[in-house]
Amino acid sequence: MHNDHMFQISATLDVNGEKRMATFRPADTLLYVLRSQLGLTGAKPGCLNGDCGACTINVDDMPMKSCLMLAIEAVGKKMTTIEGLDGTPIQKAFVEKFAFQCGYCTPGFIMNCHALLKQHPDASDEMIKEWLESNICRCTGYQEIAEAVKSVLTRYRSKNNP
The missing domain is CATH 1.10.150.120 ([2Fe-2S]-binding domain)
Structure with missing residues (x-):
């Protein structure tokens, strides 16, 4: 039986002008990885379905709801959180x-x-x-x-x- 908790990716994320290494599952949202892996808790979990905007960060200078974006999609993009x-x-x-x-x-x-x-x-x-x-x-x-x-x-x- 395949256990998807076993399959993890290590990738570098460009957050607030720093290159940060994170390890996460392919299904993990950017919000989850920012908060749990990188300790950036300024983006808040609200509705978790893109309606409330409490998790908004800037990705390549555009606002993005980080609960709707997978962490893997953020690789290679420049992100700014409230901490930045x-x-x-x-x-x-x-x-x-x-x-x-x-x-x-x-x-x-x-x-x-x-x-x-x-x-x-x-x-x-x-x-x-x-x-x-x-x-x-x-x-x-x-x-x-x-x-x-x-x-x-x-x-x-x-x-x-x-």
């Missing part, structure tokens, strides 16, 4: 605008917003609203989160258009 975003403008803006309450969804929102700011420094209010729909928060009304994104965009625009 030390002191970024969007993190400061979340604090300044009180854009969180319980905080469980916050890392996923910050990763999503960070990718939005990188991909679309000219994002419209409508685009911000659309991007925020991929993550769920049960505590806030999303207004403060949108304000945090807009405050970073405003600062970015005024810096680049003196």
Whole structure:
């Protein structure tokens, strides 16, 4: 009888600018490997089916729900988790605008917003609203989160258009 717990892969993952070796089963999700193998617990398990966004990380600068991605799919890609975003403008803006309450969804929102700011420094209010729909928060009304994104965009625009 074949036991799939016996079959494991060792691979190097590029996370937060570091090459990290991990050993995992082919069926293990990226979320599981980040948390259990690499000790990066900022990405949170929520619904585990891609609806809530609490596990969002950035893969090649795009937001990705790590519960929907297999760890093996991440080999060769550049990943950033919340642990790799030390002191970024969007993190400061979340604090300044009180854009969180319980905080469980916050890392996923910050990763999503960070990718939005990188991909679309000219994002419209409508685009911000659309991007925020991929993550769920049960505590806030999303207004403060949108304000945090807009405050970073405003600062970015005024810096680049003196």
